[in-house]
Amino acid sequence: GAGVSQTPSNKVTEKGKYVELRCDPISGHTALYWYRQSLGQGPEFLIYFQGTGAADDSGLPNDRFFAVRPEGSVSTLKIQRTERGDSAVYLCASSLGGGAYQETQYFGPGTRLLVL
Amino acid sequence: SQQGEEDPQALSIQEGENATMNCSYKTSINNLQWYRQNSGRGLVHLILIRSNEREKHSGRLRVTLDTSKKSSSLLITASRAADTASYFCATDARGNQFYFGTGTSLTVIP
Numbered sequence: 001g002a003g004v005s006q007t008p009s010n011k012v013t014e015k016g017k018y019v020e021l022r023c024d025p026i027s028g029h030t031a032l033y034w035y036r037q038s039l040g041q042g043p044e045f046l047i048y049f050q051g052t053g054a055a056d057d058s059g060l061p062n063d064r065f066f067a068v069r070p071e072g073s074v075s076t077l078k079i080q081r082t083e084r085g086d087s088a089v090y091l092c093a094s095s096l097g098g099g100a101y102q103e104t105q106y107f108g109p110g111t112r113l114l115v116l
Numbered sequence: 117s118q119q120g121e122e123d124p125q126a127l128s129i130q131e132g133e134n135a136t137m138n139c140s141y142k143t144s145i146n147n148l149q150w151y152r153q154n155s156g157r158g159l160v161h162l163i164l165i166r167s168n169e170r171e172k173h174s175g176r177l178r179v180t181l182d183t184s185k186k187s188s189s190l191l192i193t194a195s196r197a198a199d200t201a202s203y204f205c206a207t208d209a210r211g212n213q214f215y216f217g218t219g220t221s222l223t224v225i226p
Contacts, residue, residue: 004158033214042204042216043159056213091158104149105214109158 002026004108006092012114013082021077021111025094032075033105034067035091043091049075082115089113122205122220130225135192137220139205140185146208148181150190153202153219162190162203197226 005024013019025032030051035043045059052072060066064082069075079086089112093105123138139148147166151159165172165181165188172179178191192199202219 035216040218042206042218043214045213045215048213059213089157093159104161104164106161107151107159 004092004094004106006090006108006111008111009109010112010114012116014116015082015084017082017115019079019082019113021079021090021113023075023077023092023094023108025073025075025092026106027073028096029094029106030072030097031095031103032069033093033095034075034077035093037089037091037110039088046077079113082113084115087113087115122203122217124220125218126221126223128223128225129195131195131197133195135195135199135222135224137190137203137222139188139190139217141188141205141207141215141217142186144183148179148188149206149214150177150179150188151204151206151216153204159204192222195222195224197224200224 004026007022011019032049034046036046037043047054047060047067048056049069052069064080067077089110091107091110093107095103095105121140129135145167147164149164150162152162153159163174163177163179165179167183176193181188188205200223202221204216204219206214206216208214
């Protein structure tokens with residue numbers, strides 16, 4: 001079946017611009033996660049959704065970052081007033097249900113964001 | 117901040133040899149997972165080991181967990197060139213959050 005998909009694959013923007021990154025989880029997966037990965041580092045947790053609600057957004061670095069999942073499926077990560085330090089690969093993952101510590105997360109291919 | 121640390125940071129071996137990489141973490145966990153990543157893109161889940169388990173096998177993979185030492189190891193036996201990738205451990209230190217280590221970059225030379 002289809003895995004997690006993310007669009008766009010690559011995004012180049014200018015400092016100060018607004019960007020939206022999209023994630024389509026595996027159908028039927030209620031849990032969705034966003035991570036950010038800088039070069040040479042492991043993924044860093046940003047936010048976790050259970051259904052439509054953000055169950056844990058403690059990883060968002062500041063208020064320029066925001067994510068939504070209005071219908072409990074597709075999610076959009078929004079970054080306002082982008083800065084060069086936001087350049088990274090943004091990864092999305094989904095898992096079947098709640099209780100994340102019991103479950104495998106399935107990752108998308110990521111969106112590579114470059115802020116010039 | 118990242119909870120896990122993999123060791124070594126980089127490992128280069130000949131095809132057919134075994135590869136061992138280690139992960140240490142700081143706080144108590146419910147489970148620990150190992151992932152593989154090619155070319156800095158999507159991660160592929162390899163194996164999950166729960167805190168009450170000590171060893172788990174999956175094909176050529178063997179994972180051990182020592183909760184008293186807060187460490188885990190991943191052994192890949194009879195390595196192949198296709199095993200070349202970065203390997204990460206991830207722990208669920210805060211329930212819904214997964215903390216990934218910095219990764220071990222494995223190169224298998226044909």
